[in-house]
Amino acid sequence: VQVNNVTYYDPVPNEMVPNDDLDLQVTFLEILMREGLPVSRLKLGDLWNLYNSGSLPDEYGVANANYRKMIYAPLSGVYNNAFHSGMGAAIRSELWACLAPGDPELAVRIATEDACVDHSGDGISAIRFLAAIESAAFAENDLNKLIETGMRYLPEGERMKNAFKDTIAWWNETEDYIRVREKILEKYSVENWTDVTINLSFILLALLSCENSFDKAICHAVNMGHDADCTGATVGALFGIMNPDGIGERWTRPIGNSLVLSCNMTNMAASASIDDFCDEIAFCCEKIQEYYHSAVSFESLPADRKQYAMPEPRAAASDDIPYEQSEALITDEPLEVRVIYPEAVAYMPGGENKFTVHLINNGDKPMSGSFSIGTSQNVICEPRGFSYSLKPYEEEKFTFSVEKPLCRVRINVNKVVLAFITNGLKWSCSFGFPDARVYHVENLDTGEKYDVNVPGSAFTVPAGRYRYTLNFKLAAMREIRLSHNGKARMTVYLNGERITEREADMKYVPAFHRGSVTKVTPKREHNVLEIEFNNDREREAFIEFGSVGDCGIWLTDVECEK
Structure with missing residues (x-):
């Protein structure tokens, strides 16, 4: 620069x-x-x-x-x-x-x-x-x-x-x-x-x-x-x-x-x-x-300073909420609810798909009750619910596992609803997790074939010649951006047509407005994305879909098919 x-x-x-x-x-x-x-x-x-x-x-x-x-x-x-x-x-x-x-x-x-x-x-x-x-x-x-x-x-x-x-x-x-x-x-x-x-x-x-x-x-x-x-x-x-x-x-x-x-x-x-x-x-x-009971306050302020409407605080200031990278804060009232995700975040078939609900009572009154876990019919949770009894400022964790039968489509949002009863009050909060994408891999030198589940957009490609195939569908036929980035040398095909080639060790910026991006128009239904790699050593690749225009947005209506 x-x-x-x-x-x-x-x-x-x-x-x-x-x-x-x-x-x-x-x-x-x-x-x-x-x-x-x-x-x-x-x-x-x-x-x-x-x-x-x-x-x-x-x-x-x-x-x-x-x-x-x-x-x-x-x-x-x-x-x-x-x-x-x-x-x-x-x-x-x-x-x-x-x-x-x-x-x-x-x-x-x-x-x-x-x-x-x-x-x-x-x-x-x-x-x-x-x-x-x-x-x-x-x-x-x-x-x-x-x-x-x-x-x-x-x-x-x-x-x-x-x-x-x-x-x-x-x-x-x-x-x-x-x-x-x-x-x-x-x-x-x-x-x-x-x-x-x-x-x-x-x-x-x-x-x-x-x-x-x-x-x-x-x-x-x-x-x-x-x-x-x-x-x-x-x-x-x-x-x-x-x-x-x-x-x-x-x-x-x-x-x-x-x-x-x-x-x-x-x-x-x-x-x-x-x-x-x-x-x-x-x-x-x-x-x-x-x-926040700041150590600093104003000694004198103009009497005619402007005043605005602002809701009263929902609760007294609590201690600083810890920052844990593997968790998400879902709600802070009437209980604070955090969800600790598995390492992959996405659902990995055959993996350790365990989620932990972390409940914290930030109030000065006891909170007791139960909560159940609601999911789609194709998501199996075990157990499906828990009971709890929390004293003031007490916390407790509850872990459940998730299993999904192999459906034809890997989706981007598996919604999970936590339905609570707390001191007789019924309330709920929710969170989600995506499915891992599945790439069908073929070693072009040996003919070996196997599947790789990828929890995000980036994945590691071994040394040698490989073809990675991703089957996907699009909610509506339209022009989109395909970001094909990484350090790997790759040739990309969409529905049998070669659309681009990228050399190894090119600038790696996984975005839609800079880096290696190609505009494509997939079919509305079944599409086949093939990426052929030929590398002297293990390298990273990045594949993602985005909208056309300005910097674009990540698309969540592109869903992987088995």
Whole structure:
């Protein structure tokens, strides 16, 4: 990715340019004001179903697909997600910092609720780091101290923290930000230009090299390239928190005061101006400080400040909900219900298909009763129900196994309903899991044939010449995108017609708007996708279906047939 040489807008805009960095934060504030507190991964997940349609790149698309499969956070940020370390959560950090000013611990806590919907690992660490330094910046303007604050929220030994330590050391050695940029890329570069470790290292480097100048900071960040709209925006936001008066009018006048959102944001009743949006944030900030018993509060506020309608909190603030990658939070009332999935997540014929329901009583009254497990007639659960008795703040786990007779079609959503009776109250919640895809494999050298069950989109192909055949059907005949990515050399055929060829070790970006993608029009019913591999060693392949237009969305109406 090239080094840029910008010193100002090019071209100069005449209003704010829409961008997902802001779109998602506006959406989350609307969700928060509509649903009330606490800030919850349960409610923030509405973003992927209600507000954002038609153009969902990278991790956004994965999260959306997982939610349509009824796989909820935090597992939604893990399962089948090659972009778990993308910039999608990091660019949403400013909202949480502004809702918890001067309280990095609280900012990190609520930011994590956001990030775990579509990220894991470094992707979550990134928003925690940025939310911490941005929150602290309301009370501290020493950049070195802010960086130290953010570093406290990064696990030791994590790739990102190691990169930050290297970046600081290299800057101290050279004080040449372009040279340090080269060193970062030499050691940490990956194929995805939205990788958080690279981009946050560039943000850190821009802060180290800017000499406390907004102009230099934002231009250095953008000039280093990669996800430059995100890095420039984050650096600019931090300076806006520390010293808004230090941002010259030449930067603010062209974009004006209008709040402009992207056209793919739907069902939004957003404010028309930046000022009104800030008033909403200030209102919610007061509510959050009170609800979470923040160590920080406002000493004096204007008597005529704007007030808005917001539901009363559903319950008192509880302890921070743990983040476990293999589980999904299904509901938090009247009991907290989490589901722990098997390692594969998808149903694997002949595999260890055990699910665990984790019940937690977060209230101060005993909760007792029973729950039954409801599925389709072709899903066999054992046992089908359990009884429970939970004292206040007590928890218990219940494990059941799943078996599915071999049906002709492998489906994307197996819905499971948990029907509860709790202290006489009847209520329910639900989750889902997909079936693994089955590829019919033939060794083209020996003639050996066997089946491989694949729980996601990516799979490992052994060395040699192989043909992988996937039978599938489409709900309606139309043009779609076929993403055929990976490190393997492959030739792809659809219904006997050769459609593309891909060499080994090409750039591997498993998306629908970049990487190796071909538009195809399958038949409405039975289709045969054949992928022939010829590789000198074991390599990974990625096969997935998406919609046509913009970044596209993952299709869940493409179903595998036996």
